[in-house]
Structure formats: C-alpha cells, structure tokens
Amino acid sequence: MSIDRSQVDHAAELARLELSDDERERLRGELGQILQAFEALNTLDTEHIPPTAQVIPLGNVERDDVVAGSLPLDAVLDNAPRVEDGQIRVPPVLDES
C-alpha cells in the first residue's frame, strides 16, 4: 500500500506531532512498507469473528463511592512547567473573539 504526503500530514495533525520535511518523507515510505505488511490480515475470513479488545474475562469494575486520600497538590504540581495559584497555566485554548 502506498501512502501519499497528505495522509502523512493528516495523521501528524491528528497526533499533534510536529515533523520536519525529512521526517515526513521518511515516514511516508516506512508507513507504506508497514501497512503493506498489515495486508496479510486481509487474507483471513474474519466476518463472523468477534473482536478481542482485552483478554481477561472482566466486565466493568466498580468501587464503593467513598472519598479516599489523594496526593498533596504541591507534589502533583511540582512537575508542571507553569503553575499559578495552585493551577497549571497553559496558553489560551479558546479564541477570545
């Protein structure tokens, strides 16, 4: 399967991944090669086979709705690059207009 540049650009945008021109070109070739290897899956008849998302026979796991201890705020915020008033600061997410 061959991949064109716009497919690489689209996936990079969805993945929020800045890539150089060289990286995009190399990935275009490699993704094509890797997707080619995936074609083997199309040789099997899987129409009536249920998908497996996880291997353990487990449904929803619920716990009692009780308040438990949590990490101190300072410890959690220690790793954040920008902190203000006990909160993490980020550039504007919504347009101001």
Place this chain on the structure above:
Amino acid sequence: MADELYRLTLHAAARGLRDGTFSSVELTESLLDRIESVDGRTGAYLTVTADLALEQAADADARRASGQDGPLLGLPIALKDVLSTAGVQTTCASRILEGFIPPYDATAVTHLKNAGAVTLGKTNMDEFAMGSSNEHSAYKPVCNPWHLDKVPGGSSGGSAAAVAADECLAALGSDTGGSVRQPAALCGCVGLKPTYGRISRFGLIAFASSLDQIGVLTKDVTDAALLLGALAGHDPRDSTSADEPVPDYAGELNADIGGLRIGVAPEYFGEGLDPQVGDSVRAAINNLLGLGAAEREISLPHTAYALPTYYVIAPSEASANLARYNGVKYGLSDPQATDVDEMMARIRGRGFGSEVKRRIMIGTFALSSGYYDAYYVRAQKVRTLIKSDFETAFQDVDVIAAPVVPSPAFDLGAKLDDPVAMYQSDIMTLPASLAGLPCLSIPCGFVDGLPVGLQLIAPPFAESRLLQAARAYERARGELAAPVKAIDA
C-alpha cells in the same frame, strides 16, 4: 567469595544474609562497585541511586537485627525506567520525560520496598518500551554483556544486561510483545512475563494497556519464583489486576514433572529460524522428555498473523496513551508558547524519538476515520483467532515449548534503518502476549558464543506449572558450558 558478592542469585544472597556471612550494606556496596566498574561499557543504567540503596540496605540490616526475615529482605534489585519511583527521576528513556520526578511509587515498587528489597536504580530501555534492541533509548544504547558489539535485545535491554553483567541480583522489566523474554534470551538470563493482570500495572507507564505486563529478569528460575511471589496479586488501583489467589510459587517449585504434556508447534520451527537455535531448543525439549514429560504435536495456525496483528493494536493503543505528553503537566516544556496546539505539536516533535513517532503515526493512521475497521477492528478479530489457537492447544497439553527469538543477538546498528526487519525479532514472543498468557525464557545453549533461550508458555494463571517445568529443565540442564562474557574478559 566475599569480593564477588555481586555474582550471587537472590536466593543464595538471602542465605548469606540469614547466616550472617555478610550484611545487606556489604552486598549493596559490592553491587555499587560492580556498577561503577562495568556500567560505562554496558550502559545498563540510566540512574543509579547509590545513597538511597545504601540507606535501604542499612534499614534492611536493622530489620534483620531485630529478628525480621523475608525472601527479599536486603536484596539489591534494579527497576526498569518505565516504573514510577517516588522522588527518583523516571524517563522511560525519553527526552519528553527528562526531569520528571514521580510523586508516587508503582505498586510493584511498593511491594519490593515493603519486602525490604534494596533498589539500585533505573535501567535503560527502548523509549517508552518500543523496540527490540534497546537502540531506541534517547540517552544511550545498551551493549550485550556477552559481546559488546551486539544488542542486548529490548525493550527491557538495560534490565537484562544489568542481570547478565552482575550489576544487580535481579531486575524488573515490562513485556508488551516480548520485551522481557526477548532480551532475557539474548542476554542469557531468565525472563518471566506472567499472565496479563497477575501483577498490578499501577505506576507502570502505559504503552499498550491491553498487553502491558510487568515481568522479572533473574539469574535462575528460583529467583523468578521468589520475585513473582512478592509482586503478584490484586490491586484496587488497577482494575485490570486479577483477583486470583497467589500460590506459593517458590514453595511449589520443585514438583515432579513426570507426565507433563509438552506441546510443540511446527509453526515455531519453520522458515526464518536459525537452524542452530532450533537445534538448541530441540535439545532442551528432549531434556524435558528425559524427565518423564510427554511431547504432543500441536498446531497454532495463526502464529504468522501475530506480527501484523500486534503492530496494529500496540501502536493504536500507544497513540492514545502517549497523548498525555504535551508539555502541560510534566516533562519537556515550552514556557514561551502562545498557542496551545502549536505548543503541543512542537513539544512532541522535539521530545519523541524516531521509533515512538513512527508508532504514534501508525496508530493514529490505523484509528483514523475510514481506516478504523480495515485495520484496528480487523486486527482485534485476528487477535481472537490467535487466542483461540492457544485455548484449543491447551485442551491437550500443559505447556508449550518454542524458541524465543529466531536468531541470537544481532550487531548494534544492523536493523536500525529497517523497522520491519526489527519487528521480525518479536515474531515468536508476540502470540503469547496477544493471548495474555504467562510465559518465560530460560537459557538453553549458545550459538556463536551468544546465549539462546527456550520459551515456555502456559494457560492463564498457570505460572506455578510454568515455573516447575522451567525449574525441572534447569536442574536437568545443569550449568551450561558458557564462554567468558566480554564484560568479564
């Protein structure tokens, strides 16, 4: 012996501590000296926590002096840098997590600390556990202690090399598609990946959540049983951890394996397998038969599909799991950024290495609109077929024996520019991972001076049986006629 305490197994060192032959501080100092003298050549550690280790060792000696004992009390162990350690930098060998100091311990680490184990430091790995050679560490490659121009395998390459080079008594790793068994085979140590859910994943930094499982790398089978016993069990903080009883793995270890039915599948002995590796594994199976086990030929017809199945599913899950690395909460940052989307894309472009980017791109593509059914759902369906192959086989056999890797350790750099060739290295470890089965690698010989492993696979939660078979083989095998390791030459 006193000057070579670092060469001991966990159980031999435990005996020495119990008998008062040496203290945990002496043992830990011996290991720290060993790390100091050889780690520059192996590259096995990213962080060595010498002060912390000596403090823990002194605590362990004090506990022992007050009458306490335990299978891991005072024993120095290394941790793969994918496990969160409170107060100790945890990077997953990625630039994007440089400087990240977790505020909490992974449950597996808590278990070790409560048992009084000494933690020596954090071992090198392929970035975010993605790789089969440890060359995808953002910091430095790891060299195989047997032959320093060869890869140690991956992604737990640092843990395997640390065990093989006697830079720890044992190490924790993680296995998503073979990342404990494959490096264990290439470095000549025992590598056990338990059943999915057997050990809590809380604090194990996620790669592919339906596959990830913590495993152990040790010098022998007894040590693997000891460590598994300390780590296994349900954890309310990981809802996928299994609420199954934890047997006394070490206590049950030396059971007779007469009558054990061993499945051998031709799919694992076909094209691509180095004939000398095949011979070595075959000889190991014959060893087991000599102990009264019975061989049954089985068929695992979808084995060849495990590679494409895994390389759709694991990158898909990874592309979602790694979305959290965006410069907001931890790791690499860009304080001057004015646009949030640009900031995230730039941080991720700068912080991730080539293999991680490749997998994020594969996964994003496979999950994107228009391709989701063709790739992701189809791979999940084939996963069902692979799992049913094993379920059918285990109606007739107790364990399955196979090679771990098609050939011994390859040269550093040999497959770095060919991702598909690199992925082929996992072809024999992927099926059991996709089915969530317990499995291990145990050294069974040498080819061209490099270690070869025998893989054993068991049904879910049959770790005890798996370890018994491995221990019986280990006893029958005796000491392998091994060449001198490059690191000891």
